[in-house]
Amino acid sequence: MSPGPGPSNKDPSNIPMSELHHLTLAQLAAGLRARQFSSVEVTRHFLTRIERLNPQLNALITVTGERALAAAQAADRKLASGGAPTLTGLPLVHKDIFCTDGVLTTCASRMLSNFVAPYDATVVERLSQAGVISLGKANMDEFAMGSSNETSYYGPVRNPWDLKKVPGGSSGGSAAAVAARIAPAATGTDTGGSIRQPAALTSLTGLKPTYGRVSRFGIVAFASSLDQAGTLTYTAEDAALLMQAMAGFDPRDSTSVDEPVPDYSAALHQPLAGLKIGLLREFFERGLDEATAKLVRDALKVYESLGAKLIDVSLPNLPLSVPTYYVVAPAECSSNLSRFDGVRFGYRCENPVDLTDLYKRSRGEGFGAEVKRRIMTGTYVLSAGYYDAYYLRAQKVRRLITDDFARAFAGVDVLMGPTSPTPAFDIGAKVDDPITMYLNDIYTIGANLAGLPAMSIPCGFLGGLPVGLQIIGAHFAEAKLLNVAHAYQCESEWHTRMPRGYE
Ligand code: GLN
Numbered sequence: 001m002s003p004g005p006g007p008s009n010k011d012p013s014n015i016p017m018s019e020l021h022h023l024t025l026a027q028l029a030a031g032l033r034a035r036q037f038s039s040v041e042v043t044r045h046f047l048t049r050i051e052r053l054n055p056q057l058n059a060l061i062t063v064t065g066e067r068a069l070a071a072a073q074a075a076d077r078k079l080a081s082g083g084a085p086t087l088t089g090l091p092l093v094h095k096d097i098f099c100t101d102g103v104l105t106t107c108a109s110r111m112l113s114n115f116v117a118p119y120d121a122t123v124v125e126r127l128s129q130a131g132v133i134s135l136g137k138a139n140m141d142e143f144a145m146g147s148s149n150e151t152s153y154y155g156p157v158r159n160p161w162d163l164k165k166v167p168g169g170s171s172g173g174s175a176a177a178v179a180a181r182i183a184p185a186a187t188g189t190d191t192g193g194s195i196r197q198p199a200a201l202t203s204l205t206g207l208k209p210t211y212g213r214v215s216r217f218g219i220v221a222f223a224s225s226l227d228q229a230g231t232l233t234y235t236a237e238d239a240a241l242l243m244q245a246m247a248g249f250d251p252r253d254s255t256s257v258d259e260p261v262p263d264y265s266a267a268l269h270q271p272l273a274g275l276k277i278g279l280l281r282e283f284f285e286r287g288l289d290e291a292t293a294k295l296v297r298d299a300l301k302v303y304e305s306l307g308a309k310l311i312d313v314s315l316p317n318l319p320l321s322v323p324t325y326y327v328v329a330p331a332e333c334s335s336n337l338s339r340f341d342g343v344r345f346g347y348r349c350e351n352p353v354d355l356t357d358l359y360k361r362s363r364g365e366g367f368g369a370e371v372k373r374r375i376m377t378g379t380y381v382l383s384a385g386y387y388d389a390y391y392l393r394a395q396k397v398r399r400l401i402t403d404d405f406a407r408a409f410a411g412v413d414v415l416m417g418p419t420s421p422t423p424a425f426d427i428g429a430k431v432d433d434p435i436t437m438y439l440n441d442i443y444t445i446g447a448n449l450a451g452l453p454a455m456s457i458p459c460g461f462l463g464g465l466p467v468g469l470q471i472i473g474a475h476f477a478e479a480k481l482l483n484v485a486h487a488y489q490c491e492s493e494w495h496t497r498m499p500r501g502y503e
Contacts, residue, residue, distance in 0.1 A: 020045045021181035022498075025090050025238040028184060032079055032089050039079065039089030039133065043072035046091050046135055049182045053502065057158050059167075059176040061096050062104050063136040071133040078131065087245060088131030092185040095174050096137035097144055098124050098229070099218040103134075107220045108152035108173075109142045111340050111347045111366035121218025122250045123187060123229050130245035135183055139173030142368045143337065144194055144222045146170050147440040150431045151370040158427070159202060160499040161465055165424035168198030168440075174232045175202040180502045185242060186232045191222050192325050193419075193444025195230045196456035200419035200468025203458040203497060205485060207231050207239045210476050211451035212257035214243075215250030223332035224255075226325075226448045234495055236457065236485035240264035243478060259476060267479035268486040273307030275484065276412040282318045283417030283443050283470075292467050295460035296418050299469045302491050303416075303484075311412055315404040318446050320397050325445045326438055327381050327394035333371075334378025340366060373434065402450040409474040414484055418443055419456040419468035443470060453478045457485045458494035466494075 012027040013036065020042055023031065031037055047065050054060050068091060075089035099105050099117035101124075106112045120128070128134070141151040149157040149172025159167040160180035167176040171188030175198035178186050188195040190208035199206025208230045216227055231242045244265065249258040277300070284293060300310055342348040342362025349365055352358035367375070381390035408415060420440060430437045447454040452475060456468035469488075473481045489495055 017041065017045070021049060021184065023184070024234045025087075025185050025241055026235070028090055029086055029241070039072040039075040040069060042089065043068050043091050043133055043135070046183055050135065053180055053182050056163060057160060057176050057180055057182070058155055059139055059157050059173045059180065059182065060093060060136045061106055061108065061139050061154050061173070064103055064134060067103075068133050068135050075131055075133060085131050086241060087127070089133065090131070090185075091133045091135045091183060092127070092187065093135050093138045093174060093177050093183040094124060094187045095140050095171050095189060097140060097189055097220045098187060099220070100124055100134065100137065103137065105137070105220070106153070107143050108140045108154055109367065109371070110153045112220070113153060113347060115346050117218070119218060122215035122252060123246050124218065126245050127187075127242070132245070138171070138177055138186055141170035141172065142371050143220065143333070144170040144189055144191055145333070145370050145374055147193070147197060147437055148425070148427075148430065149173065149198075150427065151368055153368060156427050159424050160502050161202065162424065164426055165465065166201070166427050168201035168420070168424065170194040171232065172198045175199060175204055175206075178202070178204055178232050178234070179499060181498065184234075185238055187229060188232050189219060189227055189229050190448065191226045191228075192329060192448050193441040195232060196419050196444050196454060196468065196470060197440060199232055199456040200470075201424040201466060203466030203494065205233050205236055205239055205458070205495060206456045207243065207478070207481070208447065208454050209243065209247065209478050210453045212255050213453070213476065213478065214246050215253040215256045217250055217252040221336040223329040224336060225332060226329060228448070235489055236455070236482045237265070237268060240268055240482045243482075247478070262479045264479055264482055267483050270483045271307070272303065272484065272487050275303070275308040275414070277303055277308050277310050278313035278408055278412035278415040279310055280318070280415055280417040281312055281314045287421050287439070287442065288418055289422045291462050292418055292422060295462070295467045296416075296469055299459040299488065300416065302488055306487055306491070313408045313412060313415060315401070315408060315446070317397065317400040317404050321401055321445045321449055322438060322442055324394045324397045324401065324449060325441070326377070327390050328398060328449070330374040330378030331382050331391050332378070334375045334382065337367075337371070337375055342366070370434070398449045401446060405446070405450045405452060413480060414477070415472040417470050419470040423462050423465035423467055447472050451475065453481055455481050455485050457488060459492070460494055461497075
C-alpha cells in the first residue's frame with residue numbers, strides 16, 4: 001500500500017514516536033506493517049493523548065484502555081505472523097450509539113446511562129473482525145437528536161478549533177476526537193447530517209453511505225428510514241479502508257441491501273476528466289454565508305482544473321426538506337423510543353406508586369428536553385386527526401424530493417454544494433431556539449430523505465474555523481464519491497491542518 005495525502009506533510013516513514021497522531025489510518029497501517037512501531041505503541045500513544053486532552057473537549061463518554069491494549073497485543077501477534085487484514089492494530093472510537101458487548105452504551109442519554117449492551121452492533125463486530133481496536137465511546141447529542149452536541153446528558157462537546165464553539169452534531173464527540181488527534185478515526189451515524197455537518201465544522205472527511213449499504217443492526221434507532229452509519233476520518237483514503245470492512249449485506253437488518261461491495265481503495269485513483277458536477281442552485285441561493293460560498297466556489301475551480309464540468313442543477317422541492325424531515329424523523333423517533341418504558345432496560349424512576357407512574361416518571365426523568373420535544377411532535381403528527389395532514393403529506397413530499405434527485409443524477413455524476421450554512425457557532429448560541437438549530441441541516445437532510453450517499457470534505461477556513469464541501473452521489477455511488485474526494489485531497493492541503501494546541 002502506498003498511503004496518499006495525510007494530515008501531516010512530514011515523511012510518514014520517519015515520523016517521531018511522539019507524533020504518531022500526525023498519521024492517517026493508511027499511514028499508520030503502513031508503519032505497522034513496516035515494523036516502524038507496534039499496535040501497542042500506537043494504542044498507548046492515543047490513550048495518553050485522551051487522558052491529557054479529553055477533559056477539555058468532553059469528546060468521549062467511556063474510555064476502554066485495558067481492552068484496547070489487550071486487543072493491541074493480539075493485533076501485534078497477528079501482524080508478526082503475517083497475512084493480517086489491512087486494518088489490523090488500528091485504533092478508533094465508536095459513537096456511543098453503537099452497541100458494544102460488555103461496554104456501556106449510553107446514546108448520551110440518562111435513559112441509557114446504566115445500559116451495558118449484551119452484543120456488538122454489526123459495524124462494531126465487522127471492524128473488530130477486521131482488526132480494528134476500539135479506544136472508547138464518543139459523546140453525541142442525546143439519541144442523535146441535535147446539530148451541536150449540546151443535548152448530551154454528559155454535557156456539551158467542545159470544538160478543538162475553538163473551545164468556545166460547538167463541534168456540530170450529533171456525531172460531535174466523534175468529530176472532536178478525530179480533529180483533536182486523540183483518535184485517528186471514528187464511526188458516526190447520519191440521520192439528517194450528523195456525520196457531514198460535524199465533519200465540516202471540524203475539518204474532517206465525513207462519509208454517510210447509501211441507506212442500506214451499512215447494517216443498522218445494534219445501532220440505537222432514532223429514525224429508522226433515515227439512519228445510516230458512516231465514518232469520520234482525515235482523508236477519503238481512510239474512509240475507503242473503513243468502509244471496506246463496514247459495508248455489506250447483513251441478514252440481521254431487513255433494510256440492509258444485498259449488493260456486492262466494490263473495492264473502494266482501488267476506485268480512489270480514477271481520473272476525473274469529463275466528470276459532470278451538478279451545482280445545487282437551491283444551496284447557493286438562500287441563507288448561505290457569502291464567505292462560505294466563496295470557499296465552496298474555490299473548491300469547484302479545483303475540480304474544473306482536473307477536467308470536471310460544472311452544470312447548474314435545480315431541485316425545486318429541496319427547500320422543503322427541513323419541514324419534511326422534522327415531521328418524518330420525530331414520527332419515527334416517537335415510535336422507536338416507546339421501548340424505553342422503565343421496565344425492560346435502562347433508567348427506572350425511584351419508588352413508583354403504580355405502573356402509570358413508573359412509565360411517566362421514568363420517561364420524564366430519563367429523557368432530555370430535545371428528545372421530549374421530538375417525541376411530542378412525532379406523536380402529534382401520527383395521531384388519528386393529523387396523520388393525513390402531516391405525516392402522509394411529508395411522505396409525499398419526501399417522494400418528490402427523491403424524484404428531484406433521480407432526475408438530477410440522469411444528467412450529472414455528483415452534486416456539490418456547501419455542507420453547512422456557516423462555520424461553527426458559539427456553544428449556547430442556538431440551544432434555546434430549536435428552529436434556528438434545525439436550519440443548520442438545511443443542506444444535509446435532502447440526501448437522507450432520498451437515501452443517497454454523501455460526503456463532506458475540508459475546503460478552507462474562515463477566521464480560523466473550518467468549512468466543508470458537500471458531495472452527494474447516486475445510490476451506491478460511494479466509490480465515486482471517495483474517488484472525487486480523494487482527487488481534491490491530492491490537490492489541497494486543508495485536511496492536513498491541525499488545530500493549535502493539538503499538534
Ligand atoms: N441535526 C439533525 C437532527 O437533529 C440530524 C441528526 C442526525 O443526523 N442524527 O435530527
